[in-house]
Amino acid sequence: MDISDLKVLESVSRLGSMNRAAQELHTVQSNVTARIRSLEEELGVELFLRHARGVSTTAAAQRLLPFAGRIMSLLAEAQAAARDDGTPSGSLVLGGLETTTALRLSPILSHFAKTYPAVRLVIATGTTHKLLDDVLGYRLEGAFVAGPVDHPDLHRETVFREELVLVTPPAIRTPDDLAHVPDLKTIVFQIGCSYRQRLESLLAERGIVTARPLEFGSLDTIVSCVAAGVGVTLLPKGVVAKARREGRIAIHELPSKQAQVDTLFVRRADAYVSSAMSAFLDIARSDPGKFAASG
Template identity: 75%
Template sequence: MDISDLRVFEAVSRLGSMNRAAQELNTVQSNVTTRIRTLEQDLGVSLFQRHARGVSITPAGQRVLPFVGRIARLLADARTAAQDEGAPSGALSLGSLETTAALRLSGLLSRFAKTHPAVRLVLTTGTTRKLLDEVIACRLEGAFVAGPVSHPELHQQVVFREELVLVTARNLRSPDELASVPELKTIVFQVGCSYRQRLETSLAERGIVTARPLEFGSLEAIINCVSAGVGITLLPRSVVAGAWQEGRIAIHKLPPGRAEVDTLFVRRADGYVSSALSAFLDMAHASFSVSGT
């Protein structure tokens, strides 16, 4: 068993197909099939069930899968540590919520790029659930997510606190009017967004039944749809302040227990903190007064 076999295994499990994995890995399907069979023989178990539509990972494969990212990260950490002379350089892969990236990170990223030009920083956006999965699987070195987060393999820092507000079209004067809106729609990010979960909980507590949510991957698309009266959403006040000042939307306060949410920076507790990541966290601390937890 070697890391190249494990990478093939990860690609097949993620894509559900030997052929698609071969395409992604820029090799032929027979090579992928051979590597999987070799790995299965080495481990003494079947990792996949073959069927007409492709393959499905077995329970044994599910147990093996979490180790792939950790092994790859350990090897990458060893290489980084060996080459890390203290001056920030090399690749730095981070993640962020769409809202955080849009409002909070542009200045930080610009300063970091100018201060440390030898670092190749790549920022990926996604929902809290997706970003946590990526950090746990060692595909990201760290990410900005919405709290609370509880996971034994993660180290977390509070970056800043946001006030969440209900965002509606301008003609809605009070959240009490929502109960009379026929087929009320929520406009949200994909499943896994903590703001979406909080909105659904808040509406359920009011006894409000909504139609199937409209999902968008763009913050601006969500704000535009709310402005047009298509539906409502829940977002940090700082994110929608500009649209509110322009008169495009209305915002409504939430009860104190529902309004505040911490934005956290999470990373694997056992991950190597490179000079590049350390420099980024130092700059974030100076920008946002990060407090460790």
């Protein structure tokens, strides 16, 4: 078993298809199939279950995958460390909540790109749950997520603090009015979004019954649905400032305990911190208000 075998294993597992893995790895499907079969014979276990839709991992593969991620990450870190002379360069793969990316990161990313043009910066967006999983699985070097986070394998620090507001159609004068809305819907990101969990708790505390949530992957779509009267949501105040000024939505401020949420930057505690990562964090930490959108 060598590093190339582990790359094939990870790709097939993530994509659920020998053919798609072959395309990603720039080879032919027969090569991928042969590598997987050879690895199964070497280990003496079955790694994938074949079916009409592709493949799915067995319990043995699921036990092996974390080791594969660690080994590939260590090799990549060793190469990066050897080349890192203190000048930010190479690749930097980070993640962020869509709200954080829209409200906080856009100007920081622009400033960083101009200051360190030798760094190939990639930003992926997702829910807190997905981003934490990707950091732990070595797919992201770090990510901006909603707190609190408590995991023994993660280093975390507070970078931003947001004020969450209840976002409703303009016709809703106070949150209490929601109790009289029939078939009230929440407009949220997919499961794993911490704002979604906070919204559900907030409404439940007020005795407000909601219908099944409507899930969307786009911040703009969520705001547009609320503006159209489809339902309500919970978002950072700065994200919806423009829509509020335009009269498209109404916002309702909440008690501090419910409104305040820290945005944390998390990375694996055992990971190498490159010059590129250090430079990016220095910019993000320097003056959050300098880079934040006004709200």
